[in-house]
Amino acid sequence: MHTETKVPERSASLAWRRIEDEVIIVTPCEGLARVLNASGSRIWELIDGVRSTADIVTELGREFDAPAGPAEEDVAAFLAELAQKKLVRFKE
């Protein structure tokens, strides 16, 4: 499966909230809190279990008026980092 067609979804076990421009994510099993910066927070909010990575990149491009190429790499790397921390998983 190509990166851009992968569909990320948030882990059901975690708790999270947007506080102004930042998202705080709490993982109950670890008792840990993590904070995302503004662009990470926006990506987090776009993760809905329906949008693919490419959809998220397109949406960000529309919102931030950024060229699609670099954004796709950044988003994919960010999503991979979230997946590695088990905050998201990719739907098959």
Add this chain to the structure above:
Amino acid sequence: MITPQALDPYEAIEQKTIQRCIPFKLDWELTYRCNLRCIHCYQTRPADMQEELAAEEAFSVIDQLAAMGCLYMTLTGGEVLLRRDFFAIAAHARSQGFALRIFTNGTLIDEECAGRIEKLDPLGVEISLYSCRADIHESITGIRGSFEKTVRAFKLLKALRVNAVVKATFMEQNQNELEGLRRFADELDCPFRFSFTVIPKLDGSDDLRKLRVSEECMAKLWEPHGWMVSGISEGGLPVFEPLCAAAFNSLYISPYGEVYPCVTLRKPCGTVRSSPIAQIWSSPFFKEVRSLALSDLTECRGCPDALYCDRCSGLAFMEKGDMRAASPNDCVLARMRKRSIQQFRRDHG
């Protein structure tokens, strides 16, 4: 995109919520009903005085607070598991992104209930246990058989890897039980928390004070390791402003929907049945609590024990009816800490 922070990320975001007055933490008593009769319970209102919030009303509370930025929700009572709709309310909170803590006496947690709690992915389930001896525990809870059920709850939850926390209040009845409880918690790999504070009854009577352990006994049990105060002001008071987080980033809701800055600061501000929570959050008493300053604390100014004091405006309000006064309970604790720390320093150079 995961921000490196000088502060722990939680600390940083908590500071932000305090500075911006975002209701980040909720303590919510879902019911006053309880199946135990604990001697130190502060609750004196008849459990059926009014109708508890219905599930639909509770869902609205959750939705409103989620929109306001609330993340941490502690569900307590009474005994929360007496509510038949407890799991519906808790599940709705989880679906809205809340991090849950559950306070319970554990007696209603059987295998099925433990499984349902596990599915909620709570941050913690804090269970009151007063002794590892049934007779002492039950001399406090007032109900025979409660010890065995509470111990069973710990074992069932731990088997499911739920973070069960052993929580004790020490009183005259169980003042010798600390080591036993610590061993029990260690054996089950549970965190252990304890306190000497017996909160005054809601009806203003102070007959719970007689349950408190003596200052001498506290000094023996209390361990000074890790006690920190950031500094003292010229007036001799700790350099903490705001004085506490109540009304800044935390609030309390009663089973009837009354909203207060804290469980101890119960001055009518409004109920969720008549006003949006955002409106109550800006009500005069919430603003008054936010305006509390070190310079208001005339009784505490110049206190020689201030460096050792973890002052609570709410306790002062309950004990003296004045949140600017000194809390006698806190005065005792501060004196005890000072003695204990000074002794520790003498013993350890």
